[in-house]
Amino acid sequence: MTDQTPTQNAVIAQLRAICGQANVLTHDDPGADLSPWEQDWRKRVKGRSLAVVRPGNTQEVAAVVKACASTNTPIVPQGGNTGLVVGGVPDGSGTQIVMSMTRMNAVRAIDPANLTITVEAGCVLQNLQAAAEHAGFLFPLSLGAEGSCTIGGNLGTNAGGTQVVRYGNTRELCLGLEVVTAQGEVWHGLTGLRKDNTGYDLRNLMIGSEGTLGIITAATMKLYPQPAAQLTAWAAVPSMDAAVQLLGLAHQRLGPGLTGFEVMGQFALSLVDKHYPQLRVPLWQETPWCVLLENSDSENETHARGQFEALLEAALDAGCVTNAVVAENLTQAKGLWHIRESITLAQVQEGQNIKHDISIPVSRIPAFVADTDALLEREVPGVRLVDFGHLGDGNLHYNVQAPKAADGPAFVRTFEDKINTLVFDQVKRFGGSISAEHGVGEQKVNKLPLYKDPTALAMMRAIKQTLDPQNILNPGRVLA
Ligand code: FAD
Ligand code: MLT
Ligand code: ZN
Numbered sequence: 001m002t003d004q005t006p007t008q009n010a011v012i013a014q015l016r017a018i019c020g021q022a023n024v025l026t027h028d029d030p031g032a033d034l035s036p037w038e039q040d041w042r043k044r045v046k047g048r049s050l051a052v053v054r055p056g057n058t059q060e061v062a063a064v065v066k067a068c069a070s071t072n073t074p075i076v077p078q079g080g081n082t083g084l085v086v087g088g089v090p091d092g093s094g095t096q097i098v099m100s101m102t103r104m105n106a107v108r109a110i111d112p113a114n115l116t117i118t119v120e121a122g123c124v125l126q127n128l129q130a131a132a133e134h135a136g137f138l139f140p141l142s143l144g145a146e147g148s149c150t151i152g153g154n155l156g157t158n159a160g161g162t163q164v165v166r167y168g169n170t171r172e173l174c175l176g177l178e179v180v181t182a183q184g185e186v187w188h189g190l191t192g193l194r195k196d197n198t199g200y201d202l203r204n205l206m207i208g209s210e211g212t213l214g215i216i217t218a219a220t221m222k223l224y225p226q227p228a229a230q231l232t233a234w235a236a237v238p239s240m241d242a243a244v245q246l247l248g249l250a251h252q253r254l255g256p257g258l259t260g261f262e263v264m265g266q267f268a269l270s271l272v273d274k275h276y277p278q279l280r281v282p283l284w285q286e287t288p289w290c291v292l293l294e295n296s297d298s299e300n301e302t303h304a305r306g307q308f309e310a311l312l313e314a315a316l317d318a319g320c321v322t323n324a325v326v327a328e329n330l331t332q333a334k335g336l337w338h339i340r341e342s343i344t345l346a347q348v349q350e351g352q353n354i355k356h357d358i359s360i361p362v363s364r365i366p367a368f369v370a371d372t373d374a375l376l377e378r379e380v381p382g383v384r385l386v387d388f389g390h391l392g393d394g395n396l397h398y399n400v401q402a403p404k405a406a407d408g409p410a411f412v413r414t415f416e417d418k419i420n421t422l423v424f425d426q427v428k429r430f431g432g433s434i435s436a437e438h439g440v441g442e443q444k445v446n447k448l449p450l451y452k453d454p455t456a457l458a459m460m461r462a463i464k465q466t467l468d469p470q471n472i473l474n475p476g477r478v479l480a
Pocket of ligand 3: 389397
């Protein structure tokens with residue numbers, strides 16, 4: 001038996017009464033293995049929970065929160081556990097409840113005239129996309145983890161992904177929330193309204209709060225018409241300056257048709273080529289960078305192709321592209337996207353690494369990269385830079401891999417703080433943000449006060465204190 005206090009045993013009994021015996025897992029259960037809920041995706045942290053509770057509806061979530069609040073038991077909300085900043089797993093104390101939302105996965109309603117879909121928080125993103133498609137619409141949020149991340153987690157982190165350049169972050173796609181507060185009250189905010197000026201914007205406060213202000217139980221999300229045609233191109237570009245020039249041309253010529261603009265560095269693509277040779281990465285040996293572009297057209301494929309070819313011709317003439325391929329069909333297009341989405345996994349295969357999800361004004365990215373590459377090479381000779389990301393949004397994954405023969409874990413242990421400081425100082429100098437996508441979690445909690453405006457930070461602390469005075473919702477995440 002695990003050494004638990006009588007209060008902790010009473011909480012577990014209460015949770016079992018609320019959600020059912022089978023939906024409260026503890027280390028004392030025969031053959032218990034709670035690692036899927038306790039280990040983060042990057043395998044950087046293995047926590048230990050008091051219990052994993054899996055509520056089946058909003059009333060159960062509210063009752064669980066009330067039971068936890070009455071005993072000061074901390075709760076870590078969790079969706080698909082694909083987060084990259086250690087925000088959705090418990091700490092090592094054995095005192096925190098993981099609240100896994102994955103049983104709450106229903107599509108509650110689709111309103112075609114209002115162009116909205118209402119889903120429960122544990123709905124896997126890919127299932128939400130499929131439900132929208134089945135109804136004849138597009139739900140544009142798209143990211144590499146879409147097969148297992150949940151809309152609750154996407155909202156909790158304000159996830160970005162590869163369509164932000166046209167449709168915005170998860171925040172811009174949300175029209176309403178249902179939330180259980182830290183006191184176990186339910187806020188019924190699933191309005192689906194596009195206009196509502198009746199006071200403070202609580203929806204946007206909850207989005208991106210990483211489970212520290214409330215537990216999202218359901219959301220009303222925007223739907224879009226499906227494009228008539230979607231084309232994907234892969235271009236070799238000679239420099240980051242050229243990639244930014246190409247982005248300008250793509251905006252000019254495709255307008256709102258530009259739905260994806262991803263940049264990928266040569267070393268990042270070499271890792272995909274090395275670990276997944278069957279994917280056949282095109283053009284990666286030709287130039288230091290490649291760009292993946294997507295054109296979504298509301299007319300037809302001939303129109304889309306004509307526009308795309310004209311864009312690429314102009315780019316070749318201007319010298320910002322040296323070679324390009326346009327996917328002939330959907331299978332080829334998916335193959336190109338699959339290469340892009342495989343960079344994260346290829347990096348994992350190569351060994352432990354240091355990840356960044358920074359943003360900088362697009363115009364300043366070439367200078368940032370040149371400057372920061374040089375600084376890093378001077379300070380940590382031999383480091384390998386796995387740079388890629390959402391250039392259309394000014395968001396780079398400026399990742400750092402150990403030198404070739406080095407021991408990955410030892411490299412991370414020794415250099416992570418030094419490299420983070422170096423990169424974040426550069427981000428500040430260039431007017432950027434230390435997290436554009438993945439959030440703060442536990443990983444950047446000590447860095448945030450060094451880079452966030454102090455007045456903004458004080459307002460954040462005041463909000464947290466007001467909404468969660470007991471500090472039971474995901475303590476130690478976002479704010480220390
Ligand atoms: P979890 O990891 O379970 O939780 C993430 C955070 O949200 C935690 O703080 C948690 O407490 C909170 N949370 C979860 N559910 C709720 C809820 N119902 N209410 C309140 N808070 C909640 N991210 C991007 O932004 N863009 C990308 O392109 C991208 N690509 C990725 C590719 C791969 C291969 C992987 C592994 C991850 C990627 N991510 C990306 C990161 C991750 O997928 C996103 O952060 C995603 O939004 C997390 O969803 P999740 O359901 O897995 O949340
Ligand atoms: C991506 O854009 O692929 C992600 O944000 C994941 C990552 O940074 O590895
Ligand atoms: Zn990303």
